[in-house]
Amino acid sequence: MSRRAMAAACLLVAVAAPAVAGDTSEGTILALSCAACHGPDGVSPGSIPSIDRLKPSEIEAALKAFRQGTRPATVMDRIASGYSDAEILLLATHFGKGK
Ligand code: HEC
Known part of the structure; x- marks a missing residue:
């Protein structure tokens, strides 16, 4: 890749990243580590317990x-x-x- 194309690609990533991530609050970013098992919103597949129905205190x-x-x-x-x-x-x- 040429230098110019590389610079353009970097710029694109920098501009696009927040849009792709959408909600970039700290809690949402931490929750990415849980999403593989509990889903992004706490609705878990299979036998893993869903956590969306729980109150924050629980x-x-x-x-x-x-x-x-x-x-x-x-x-x-x-x-x-x-x-x-x-x-x-x-x-x-x-x-x-919201619960
Ligand atoms: C590797 C899969 C996996 C990941 C990653 C994971 N969990 Fe879990 N989670 C489970 C399983 C399985 C249980 C059931 C308890 C157990 O066996 O450890 C559970 C149970 C829970 C419970 C209790 C649910 C209930 O009904 O009382 C909560 C709350 C919870 N997880 C939150 C989280 C959070 C927050 C994260 C991210 C920091 C996370 N989990 C990451 C698999 C996972």
């Missing part, structure tokens, strides 16, 4: 219990251990919003 409590190891889990204990209180609040607000 999601927050669940994640903290998983993180502490007080709630039995197959994967959520390891996943929740990577998040701070502030990030858990953002995730809970994202998935539980």
